[in-house]
Amino acid sequence: MRYRSQAVAYWYFAVAMVLFGLQLVFGLLSAAKYLGPDPLLYILPFDVTKVIHTNLLIVWVLTGFMGATYWMVPDESRTELHSVKLAYIQLGLWVVMGVTAIIGYLFRWGTGNKLLEQPLPHKIVIVIVMLMFLYNVGMTIKKSGRFTTTEGVLLLGIGSAAVLYLPALLHYENYTVSIFYRWWTIHLWVEGVWEMIQGGFLAYLLIRLSGADREVMEKWLYVIVGLVFFAGILGTAHHYYWVGVPQYWLPIGGFFSALEPLALVGMAMYAYGAMRRSGLAHPNTLALHWTLGSAVFTLFGAGLLGLAHTWPSVNKWTHGTLITAMHGHAAFYGAYAMIVLAMISYALPSMTHHRREQGTAIGYWAFWLQLAGMFGMTLSFATAGIGQVYLERILGLGYLDTQLKIQVHFVMLIATASLFTVGVALFIWDFFRYAPRFEVTTEVDPDMRMDAPPIPEAPRLA
Amino acid sequence: MNKRQSRVFAIACTGIAALAFLILTLDSHRQFGKLTNAENITPAVTAGKDVWHDNNCINCHTLFGEGAYYAPDLTKITQLRGEQYLHAYMRDPARFYNEQTHRRLMPKQDLSDEDIANLIAFLDWVSKVDNQGWPPRPILVTGASIPGTDLTTSQQAHPTQQESAGLPPGARTVTQGDDPIALGQALFRSVAPACNACHSTAPRVNLAGPTLAGIAARSEQLVGSAEYKGSAKDALGYIRESILSPSAHIIPGPMYSANGQSFMPNTYEQNLTTEQIDQLVAFLATLK
Structure with a gap:
């Protein structure tokens, strides 16, 4: 930790860890209900556990993004945060919002609009928190006068995420129109501006961990951003299949969402290329695992598995089946959970006492168990989904009869989800078992190294 | 390509895609009314939509294939089940399905007869939206289009x-x-x-x-x-x-x-x- 105010990040990460753990409790409960019968039918029915599962995901990942940004911006701009106090007020408000929303869901106090279930007062608090956050980060950068491209991409991502939340505040009389604008928030978040955020963190980590040349990294970051938006904005159309919008969204969705993996291929190549060419090997190899893992798993979960059912003539049969759950779990985990865990793993050794810089043995177990568990869950959803598509959609077997025939995959889902949970529990344990330490150390900024080896002649990524 | 050129690339890509997207959005608004039979959105349909939202239906069921995958898709349900059936079902699902055999059951909802009628009006409106003919084959709740395939x-x-x-x-x-x-x-x-x-x-x-x-x-x-x-x-x-x-x-x-x-x-x-x-x-x- 080179700046005292970076300590703020620790508390954001700590909250994120707790919420991540809680998310899995509700995930496991929901999975168990797939096997049934459900003893909690009138206490905690599926709709409640599921809405809490997905909302906790959004809240903890955003908490992680905010913490990671508060860690990264002082490093990049070489200054203390504008206001530590504001950052803590922001965290407090955010936690109160999150906790009351979750309690409300237990009593079905929500909008019943998938992923945007937050009641209006909560949505307003979310916007206020976002504004506080942007103000604080913006003022920090302004004060320092040093604004890097990596920061710019990150900030633009966060700012756009706030702007794109606005359509979610409005009310639409026509259900189809409300679906149309719901995706402006959800899709343009996860397949647009959040990828910018991920790209920003990825660039930061690669520059720090591999010592890759900043000019080259940032140049490619722009290319990735360009590809993300070129494909991602019009790729929204793949959510407009079969919902009552004009026909032309079908071919547009097919074409542009088939292009979406390009940016992800770019991101994975970028990470791998940076590692290969690196002159400096940072001791934190655990963070390196998470960083590369995120790039590769995103390519698999978001890219490959998204591509698998994005073409309209395929999606016609797979739409609204467990195939979507397959893609959703792998994509979200790879792109957003893993990048937050990468940032935490990178920052943690300098925020806690006696932690090995290269990562602890428990940390590695956490990494591999999570990876194996999530891969298994993805396969379970995939096999269940394929069975469902053939039996229910193609052969015309009733929904309930089909679900009975694919029970074995739900058993597999619960087994692999348990493995994943062990991995997450280890990560959380590893996070909390060392006491935090908030003193400033003199870590060398790779941009300012005097004895840096000559950077091999630059652009060889393409 | 140098850094400046790559920045121009990023801005141009984003700008072009965003512009195209906005134009298509405007055109979609021109067509929403006709495709969704907006003139049929009666107060009952709107009230039914509220029932749908208030009871968090989307976190078990799908509508237009969107939602959760724990319960059947309801896009065309009013074409597969009559109004009386849906009324009787919504009053008490346990009288139609058994949790021991299906391993799942819809919990009884706290709905008035008026709520149910409105909900059915909403689902009926949904079933008539022009959504490119999806689903390509009817999605049944139980049973089978091909006899016998629901047997072990x-x-x-x-x-x-x-x-x-x-x-x-x-x-x-x-x-x-x-x-x-x-x-x-x-x-x-x-x-x-x-x-x-x-x-x-x-x-x-x-x-x-x-x-x-x-x-x-x-x-x-x-x-x-x-x-x-x-x-x-x-x-x-x-x-x-x-x-x-x-x-x-x-x-x-x-x-x-x-x-x-x-x-x-x-x-x-x-x-x-x-x-x-x-x-x-x-x-x-x-x-x-």
Whole structure:
């Protein structure tokens, strides 16, 4: 930790860890209900556990993004945060919002609009928190006068995420129109501006961990951003299949969402290329695992598995089946959970006492168990989904009869989800078992190294 | 490409895509009204939408294929199940399905009759939205468009065994306390010969016999028309007549009859009790 105010990040990460753990409790409960019968039918029915599962995901990942940004911006701009106090007020408000929303869901106090279930007062608090956050980060950068491209991409991502939340505040009389604008928030978040955020963190980590040349990294970051938006904005159309919008969204969705993996291929190549060419090997190899893992798993979960059912003539049969759950779990985990865990793993050794810089043995177990568990869950959803598509959609077997025939995959889902949970529990344990330490150390900024080896002649990524 | 050029690339890509997206959005707004029959969004439909949201339906079911995957898609449900059926079902789902056999059950919702009526109005509006003909084949809740595929292999091998007794694994054992419609639905699959061996309740799925989707509405039209040959006075009477004496009125088509004799078995009058016939009629009358 080179700046005292970076300590703020620790508390954001700590909250994120707790919420991540809680998310899995509700995930496991929901999975168990797939096997049934459900003893909690009138206490905690599926709709409640599921809405809490997905909302906790959004809240903890955003908490992680905010913490990671508060860690990264002082490093990049070489200054203390504008206001530590504001950052803590922001965290407090955010936690109160999150906790009351979750309690409300237990009593079905929500909008019943998938992923945007937050009641209006909560949505307003979310916007206020976002504004506080942007103000604080913006003022920090302004004060320092040093604004890097990596920061710019990150900030633009966060700012756009706030702007794109606005359509979610409005009310639409026509259900189809409300679906149309719901995706402006959800899709343009996860397949647009959040990828910018991920790209920003990825660039930061690669520059720090591999010592890759900043000019080259940032140049490619722009290319990735360009590809993300070129494909991602019009790729929204793949959510407009079969919902009552004009026909032309079908071919547009097919074409542009088939292009979406390009940016992800770019991101994975970028990470791998940076590692290969690196002159400096940072001791934190655990963070390196998470960083590369995120790039590769995103390519698999978001890219490959998204591509698998994005073409309209395929999606016609797979739409609204467990195939979507397959893609959703792998994509979200790879792109957003893993990048937050990468940032935490990178920052943690300098925020806690006696932690090995290269990562602890428990940390590695956490990494591999999570990876194996999530891969298994993805396969379970995939096999269940394929069975469902053939039996229910193609052969015309009733929904309930089909679900009975694919029970074995739900058993597999619960087994692999348990493995994943062990991995997450280890990560959380590893996070909390060392006491935090908030003193400033003199870590060398790779941009300012005097004895840096000559950077091999630059652009060889393409 | 240097850094400046790559920045221009990023901005240009984003700008072009965003512009195209906005133009298409404007054009979509031009068409929303027609595609979604916006003029049919009555106060009942709007109130039904609120019922849908307030009860968090989307976190188990899907609508237009969007939502959670724990319960059946409801996009076209009003075309597969009649209003009376849906009313009775929503009052108490446990009278239609059994958690022990299906391993899942919809919890009873706290809804008034008005809420239910509004919800059905909303779902009916949804079912008529022009969504490029999705789903390509009807998504059934239970049963099968192809008879027998909802049986386990052991049930197919030993159709007479007590435990199977002709009921698919998903079908519940009903008791006399159940709703007559639910009893009729069970009979539809368990009488001998089973109705669903030849008739599907999915639209456009004609098996050995014609589909029974919308049978109630079609019966009403038929009874009032000149081409009707039987002696029934109303739709319910016609449905009863078709079960008891299938040849009283013949549905045109060489695969359904020959020489004025329907291919449908005429044994139900002897094999079923009056009460069972009533229950079957009650179930079929909900298929509107």
